[in-house]
Amino acid sequence: MPSKPPVFQLPESLPLDCGQALESARIAYETYGALNADKSNAVLICHALTGDQYVASTHPVTGKPGWWTRMVGPGKPIDTDRFHVICANVIGSCMGSTGPASPIPGGAADGAPYAMRFPVITIRDMVRGLVALLDGLGIETLHCVVGGSMGGMQALSLAANWPGRVARILVIASTARHSAQNIAFHEVGRQAIMADPAWAQGNYYAGDTSPNNGLAVARMAAHITYLSEEGLTAKFGRRLQDRPDGSAGAKSFGFDADFQVESYLRYQGSGFTRRFDANSYLYITRAMDYFDLAEEHGGRLADAFAGSEARFCIVSFDTDWLYPTAESRHVVHALNAAGAKVSFVELSAPYGHDSFLLEHDQLDRVVRGFVE
Amino acid sequence: MPSKPPVFQLPESLPLDCGQALESARIAYETYGALNADKSNAVLICHALTGDQYVASTHPVTGKPGWWTRMVGPGKPIDTDRFHVICANVIGSCMGSTGPASPIPGGAADGAPYAMRFPVITIRDMVRGLVALLDGLGIETLHCVVGGSMGGMQALSLAANWPGRVARILVIASTARHSAQNIAFHEVGRQAIMADPAWAQGNYYAGDTSPNNGLAVARMAAHITYLSEEGLTAKFGRRLQDRPDGSAGAKSFGFDADFQVESYLRYQGSGFTRRFDANSYLYITRAMDYFDLAEEHGGRLADAFAGSEARFCIVSFDTDWLYPTAESRHVVHALNAAGAKVSFVELSAPYGHDSFLLEHDQLDRVVRGFVE
Numbered sequence: 147m148p149s150k151p152p153v154f155q156l157p158e159s160l161p162l163d164c165g166q167a168l169e170s171a172r173i174a175y176e177t178y179g180a181l182n183a184d185k186s187n188a189v190l191i192c193h194a195l196t197g198d199q200y201v202a203s204t205h206p207v208t209g210k211p212g213w214w215t216r217m218v219g220p221g222k223p224i225d226t227d228r229f230h231v232i233c234a235n236v237i238g239s240c241m242g243s244t245g246p247a248s249p250i251p252g253g254a255a256d257g258a259p260y261a262m263r264f265p266v267i268t269i270r271d272m273v274r275g276l277v278a279l280l281d282g283l284g285i286e287t288l289h290c291v292v293g294g295s296m297g298g299m300q301a302l303s304l305a306a307n308w309p310g311r312v313a314r315i316l317v318i319a320s321t322a323r324h325s326a327q328n329i330a331f332h333e334v335g336r337q338a339i340m341a342d343p344a345w346a347q348g349n350y351y352a353g354d355t356s357p358n359n360g361l362a363v364a365r366m367a368a369h370i371t372y373l374s375e376e377g378l379t380a381k382f383g384r385r386l387q388d389r390p391d392g393s394a395g396a397k398s399f400g401f402d403a404d405f406q407v408e409s410y411l412r413y414q415g416s417g418f419t420r421r422f423d424a425n426s427y428l429y430i431t432r433a434m435d436y437f438d439l440a441e442e443h444g445g446r447l448a449d450a451f452a453g454s455e456a457r458f459c460i461v462s463f464d465t466d467w468l469y470p471t472a473e474s475r476h477v478v479h480a481l482n483a484a485g486a487k488v489s490f491v492e493l494s495a496p497y498g499h500d501s502f503l504l505e506h507d508q509l510d511r512v513v514r515g516f517v518e
Numbered sequence: 519m520p521s522k523p524p525v526f527q528l529p530e531s532l533p534l535d536c537g538q539a540l541e542s543a544r545i546a547y548e549t550y551g552a553l554n555a556d557k558s559n560a561v562l563i564c565h566a567l568t569g570d571q572y573v574a575s576t577h578p579v580t581g582k583p584g585w586w587t588r589m590v591g592p593g594k595p596i597d598t599d600r601f602h603v604i605c606a607n608v609i610g611s612c613m614g615s616t617g618p619a620s621p622i623p624g625g626a627a628d629g630a631p632y633a634m635r636f637p638v639i640t641i642r643d644m645v646r647g648l649v650a651l652l653d654g655l656g657i658e659t660l661h662c663v664v665g666g667s668m669g670g671m672q673a674l675s676l677a678a679n680w681p682g683r684v685a686r687i688l689v690i691a692s693t694a695r696h697s698a699q700n701i702a703f704h705e706v707g708r709q710a711i712m713a714d715p716a717w718a719q720g721n722y723y724a725g726d727t728s729p730n731n732g733l734a735v736a737r738m739a740a741h742i743t744y745l746s747e748e749g750l751t752a753k754f755g756r757r758l759q760d761r762p763d764g765s766a767g768a769k770s771f772g773f774d775a776d777f778q779v780e781s782y783l784r785y786q787g788s789g790f791t792r793r794f795d796a797n798s799y800l801y802i803t804r805a806m807d808y809f810d811l812a813e814e815h816g817g818r819l820a821d822a823f824a825g826s827e828a829r830f831c832i833v834s835f836d837t838d839w840l841y842p843t844a845e846s847r848h849v850v851h852a853l854n855a856a857g858a859k860v861s862f863v864e865l866s867a868p869y870g871h872d873s874f875l876l877e878h879d880q881l882d883r884v885v886r887g888f889v890e
Contacts, residue, residue, distance in 0.1 A: 163771075164771035165771075262773075265771070266771040266772060266773075323756065324756070325747065325750070325751060325756075326747075326750035326751050326753070326754040326755055326756065326777070326779045327742065327747045327750045327751070329756070329777050329779050329780065330738075330742045330750060330779050330780075330783055331742060333738070333775075333777075333779070333780045333783055333784075334735060334738045334739045334742065334783070336773065337734070337735050337738060337783075337784070337787070338710055338713075338735045340773070341710075341714065341731035341732065341734070341735055342713065343715055359713035360713065362709070362713070363706060363709050363710045363713055363735065366702075366705070366706045366709060367706045367739050370699065370702045370703060370706065375697065375698075375699045375839075378697070378698035378699045378702060379697060379698050379699070381698070382698040383698055384695065384696070384697075384698065384701070384810060384813075397808060399535075399536035399537075399637070399638040400638060401634075401638075401708065401712075401800065401804065403705075405698070405701050405705075405807065407698045407701050407702050407705070408701065408702075408705045411702055411705055411706070411709075412705075412709070415709070428773065432773065435777065436769060438756060441756075467747075467839075
């Protein structure tokens with residue numbers, strides 16, 4: 147029987163940007179590698195929208211390897227022989243940390259979940275939760291925080307709002323603000339979920355059905371934004387699926403998945419519903435859409451990093467159209483204006499935003515060199 | 519009382535690429551300007567996915583002006599003082615031409631519609647219908663065919679498959695094939711419609727409900743692809759909606775449309791459902807995804823235009839990421855390889871694919887000069 151994954155119970159209520167507070171919040175996390183005596187070798191990895199704490203260990207629901215096993219482990223770029231790696235499920239999510247599916251503390255005796263009574267959270271709220279976890283673990287200063295995509299937003303938020311808590315900040319394929327197009331794609335996903343009658347205003351936990359159809363459509367739409375046009379063409383082009391009887395692909399003149407790219411998207415959509423909660427998807431996309439680090443700091447991004455002593459490394463991919471290189475440059479310019487120590491690299495990769503999760507030797511070298 | 523819009527009843531069955539045929543098909547169309555004595559001044563305008571025949575006249579459902587009134591009319595770039603302009607609703611659509619919502623000819627006495635028994639059609643099938651209409655109108659050779667987006671696909675298909683029927687071909691913001699990314703976005707839309715329980719396997723015509731939620735999500739996802747990231751940023755950025763009580767925008771920390779771009783998308787989605795049939799959306803997107811003019815001609819696009827005597831003009835927009843300039847260049851290279859007369863221009867416009875529908879003086883000049 148596998149040991150129960152560690153869950154940190156916050157000793158105090160967690161104040162939120164919306165003005166409410168989360169009581170009795172819990173944060174589920176995984177660690178890899180030993181913490182040294184002076185607690186100076188901790189590396190916090192922040193996960194993306196649909197990610198989780200299983201960065202380098204088997205996912206308990208899907209049975210699949212961790213989502214960044216190529217990056218995290220003994221001898222790997224984030225070397226668990228040297229570093230104590232922490233990865234925690236963000237609040238609002240659904241892998242053990244407090245989120246919409248969690249019972250309301252002090253609520254009904256039947257343990258009724260928050261559902262849409264869960265407060266709307268922000269990226270900064272997620273990071274507040276992570277800082278509370280670090281407090282609980284007795285870690286005053288992180289050696290490094292690393293995050294891709296939404297993980298990078300958390301890393302930037304940590305650096306801006308808790309500057310004394312981290313020495314190195316590594317931000318990959320991310321942004322300091324969600325653009326109108328980013329918001330638009332998320333809104334399509336939310337509308338797809340909320341249009342599903344099984345969503346039932348968020349109150350589907352006690353029933354037999356979940357808004358899986360809507361959630362799958364949301365995932366499909368988002369998934370397109372994670373890949374580049376070039377990558378999709380290389381991977382699928384206009385190639386047709388082989389028929390169920392094994393014969394070579396031909397147009398069906400019907401609405402089956404004729405094209406391989408259709409089949410792939412359907413698979414991505416349906417697989418996702420087995421491991422993710424639709425309400426969590428609503429809340430986390432909302433937090434990302436609300437994210438605008440400059441706005442939090444009087445409208446000038448450089449002010450978010452004023453006086454920072456930390457070292458920053460910003461990485462973008464040339465085919466990432468979700469958070470294009472221009473967004474990374476925007477962050478780099480602000481860091482420069484703030485007089486921060488920053489290095490920046492745009493890597494070339496054909497696979498768009500998802501490149502940060504895929505095999506990429508140059509990324510490995512950048513990460514190894516910076517975390518070192 | 520307005521006169522009944524003209525509808526052409528095809529005298530013969532319409533053979534389709536799928537191997538079936540449409541019996542008793544009807545094509546609804548509008549005309550503008552007088553046909554001259556030798557019938558040499560006809561200009562056919564082909565509409566886009568969700569377009570219709572009301573290119574320069576009031577839409578009977580929405581009451582809005584025609585979709586290209588700035589381009590078509592007396593003294594306008596496509597000058598109805600000189601040209602006889604024809605615009606027909608494509609088969610498969612829902613504005614009077616035969617489509618999924620039409621009764622099956624010789625079918626049940628109650629006039630049961632095709633719904634998903636409608637055969638899957640192609641762009642070439644749409645053009646077959648248009649050619650049958652031209653035959654019926656006694657027009658042997660068009661002075662010009664003009665089309666943007668899916669209309670451009672029809673223009674190319676007409677040029678390739680009925681080369682003697684048209685002297686000038688003007689293709690705007692279009693492509694000779696649907697890419698993997700194009701197919702992926704359409705598949706998201708189809709899945710959104712088919713996931714809506716009100717879709718009911720397409721049999722919703724007799725009931726009180728239609729899959730409007732799914733259709734709205736499909737439209738929202740597609741609409742993002744019609745606009746550029748730059749255009750969305752210029753138009754909406756991260757600006758917040760004013761509150762219903764008239765106070766200035768602020769984050770609601772809820773799931774209302776806080777951002778203007780969310781409100782705009784919701785409006786686009788819900789407005790669309792009032793004028794468009796969900797099954798038509800399925801069939802027409804399928805036709806577009808199947809479109810690959812090279813494949814129809816042995817795999818080499820140049821062969822589609824072999825021996826063509828017509829003049830071509832290909833126009834793209836620099837911010838169009840749905841059918842980017844590279845796709846237009848691909849067509850131009852094929853036309854060059856075929857020895858065809860072709861001019862090509864990439865126009866600069868901030869609004870992405872939709873630029874062909876918007877105010878654009880340079881486009882006006884290109885169209886006027888070419889149609890002349």
